[in-house]
Amino acid sequence: MGSCFAVNMAEKLDYFKFQNSCNPFGILFHPLAIEKLIDFAVSKKQFTENDIFFHDERWHCFDVHSDSSNSSKEELLESLNAIIKSTNQQITESTHFIITYGTSWVYRNIESDSIVANCHKVPQKLFEKELLSVEEIKKSITNTVKLLHAVNPDCNIIFTVSPVRHIKDGFVENQWSKSNLISAIHSVLDTEDCKMNTEYFxxxxxxxDELRDYRFYAEDMLHPNQVAINYIWKRFKETTISETAFTTMDEVSTIQKSLSHKPxxxxxxxxxxxxxxxxxxITKLESEYSFMKF
Structure with missing residues (x-):
């Protein structure tokens, strides 16, 4: 769950046929948004008409990404509550959670006095911009860990900070934002309550530090390009994935390359x-791993 970099890593997991689910509620950028939706899923909270609003001919929810927005109020609520149900099941069954925070900057809806996950292009004058403090982020991360471990005590949680720079906030403000996230994560992982089954990537x-050159960025000079994504994935594989899976990953990769071959x-x-x-x-692998489908 988390920023668009979470999607980059999920695409790699998909490629190698790992069983995974990415951002069921869409891309989320800050800790409070992720905590809130995990809380919803764990407690099986249902979205109601009070949680959605109409703007620009579509129904939206401030707690989820605009990908979920719908022209039908009923369909939006039905979709969100279906995601709650499926996410609850995934949380109880998953072995690992990878949470990627993107920013400490948040927007507070003035009318409801609540922090939103997405502004859905609602006029900016209706929001106040705030920077989450290290203490606020620590509290949110601690709550997130407790929520996951409450229903899945043996799960492993990997935290990471997105390498995507949020330059719209400003160069200094981006560094300030990232540093608050990094400080908070390490402070939480150093506590007795959260040491078990948690780590930082x-x-x-x-x-x-390792890719300190603009040739590793996409055209916008903000997002990592494919070379950088591949490099970070390589580091993730080396440090996080068991070596016992490498042979199968190589077999999957060989098949994937063969399937993309143009004769x-x-x-x-x-x-x-x-x-x-x-x-x-393919038949050999699918007989060994029933969840694999090519």
């Missing part, structure tokens, strides 16, 4: 033999 630090002559005997061998490999 340094996505942001790898981007800043010069699809009807040639050599290509038909190639396809047959690929099918054999």
């Amino acid at each position: 340094p996505s942001y630090e790898i981007m800043m 010069f002559n699809p009807n040639s005997e050599s290509h038909l033999k190639f396809e047959s061998k690929v099918r054999e490999k």
Whole structure:
């Protein structure tokens, strides 16, 4: 769960056929938004008409990403509550949670006096911008850990800070924001209550220190490009994924590359033999891992 960098890592997990779910409520950037939706899922709270609003001909919810917005009020509520149900099941069954925080900057809706996850292009004058303090973030992270461990005491939780820079806040403000996140995470992981089954993966630090060059950024000069994503994934694999999975990952990768192969002559005997061998490999893996589908 978390920022768009969480999506980058989920795409890698998808590629290697790990069972995973990414951002059921859409991309979320700050700790309070993630905590709130985990709380909703754990407690099976239902969204009601009080949680949604109409703007620009669509119904929205301040607690979720605009990807969930809908022209139908009923369909939006039905969709959100279905996600609550499925996320509750995933939280109780998952072995690992990877939470990627993007920013400490938040927007408070003046009318409701509540911090939102997404402003949905509602006029900015209706919000106040705030920076979460280290203490506020620590409290939110601690609550998140307790919520997950309450229903899944053996799960592992990996925290990371997104390497995507939020330059719209300003260069100094971006560093301030990231530093509050990093300080809070390490403070929480150093406490007795949260030491068990929790760890930190340094996505942001790898981007800043090992890939300290603009050639590792996309055209917007803010998001890591594919070379950087591949590098950070390599570090994640080395430090977080068991070596016992590497052989299977290599087999999956070989099949994925074969499936993306564009033949010069699809009807040639050599290509038909190639396809047959690929099918054999797929059948073998799918018989060993029933959840894998190519």
